[in-house]
Amino acid sequence: DAKTTQPPSMDCAEGRAANLPCNHSTISGNEYVYWYRQIHSQGPQYIIHGLKNNETNEMASLIITEDRKSSTLILPHATLRDTAVYYCIVRFHTFGNEKLTFGTGTRLTIIP
Amino acid sequence: NAGVTQTPKFRVLKTGQSMTLLCAQDMNHEYMYWYRQDPGMGLRLIHYSVGEGTTAKGEVPDGYNVSRLKKQNFLLGLESAAPSQTSVYFCASSYPDRLATSGAKNIQYFGAGTRLSVL
Numbered sequence: 001d002a003k004t005t006q007p008p009s010m011d012c013a014e015g016r017a018a019n020l021p022c023n024h025s026t027i028s029g030n031e032y033v034y035w036y037r038q039i040h041s042q043g044p045q046y047i048i049h050g051l052k053n054n055e056t057n058e059m060a061s062l063i064i065t066e067d068r069k070s071s072t073l074i075l076p077h078a079t080l081r082d083t084a085v086y087y088c089i090v091r092f093h094t095f096g097n098e099k100l101t102f103g104t105g106t107r108l109t110i111i112p
Numbered sequence: 113n114a115g116v117t118q119t120p121k122f123r124v125l126k127t128g129q130s131m132t133l134l135c136a137q138d139m140n141h142e143y144m145y146w147y148r149q150d151p152g153m154g155l156r157l158i159h160y161s162v163g164e165g166t167t168a169k170g171e172v173p174d175g176y177n178v179s180r181l182k183k184q185n186f187l188l189g190l191e192s193a194a195p196s197q198t199s200v201y202f203c204a205s206s207y208p209d210r211l212a213t214s215g216a217k218n219i220q221y222f223g224a225g226t227r228l229s230v231l
Contacts, residue, residue: 043222102154
């Protein structure tokens with residue numbers, strides 16, 4: 001699975017859009033980009049994933065560049081409850097390889 | 113919906129003691145995983161299972177054993193606990209990727225964690 005690079009920390013004002021970048025320059029054609037977050041010391045929570053097209057769900061939007069070497073997770077209207085560590089993960093979709101490899105993520109702090 | 117339930121939530125052991133952590137899921141997921149998380153680090157995979165009766169090693173399997181006798185349960189055992197095993201342990205479950213095309217979400221659902229201290 002390709003490695004990812006994320007900034008260690010970011011701040012965002014409450015009510016503004018939080019844009020979290022992720023670099024995955026060695027991603028291969030059939031690797032998906034996943035985003036999870038971990039609030040305080042709880043178990044990680046799935047946010048969104050995509051292959052090449054931009055994706056949106058009730059939690060966030062995922063923008064993947066055309067060359068797929070980087071992506072951005074967008075929380076459109078950040079709230080204090082979005083303060084968490086956000087993990088960008090890249091992996092294949094193959095039988096028996098559903099394992100997630102977590103890095104150290106980005107610690108997002110929402111400022112009141 | 114309980115989702116993924118881990119027991120116990122907290123435990124303190126002395127070096128050399130043994131214990132078993134229990135993970136139970138009620139989502140009929142085929143896959144289950146055990147991770148550990150040390151301070152300031154991401155999660156690391158210990159062992160995983162792709163179905164009842166099967167287990168496989170992850171990134172950091174040494175010092176741990178697992179069993180999957182029932183589809184809904186995945187047990188993590190420490191035979192002789194060491195201070196280096198002080199950590200937070202998370203269990204997760206998921207459908208396999210091959211079911212994702214039928215609409216099942218192949219995402220991992222995590223439990224609340226077990227905080228283990230080995231003195």
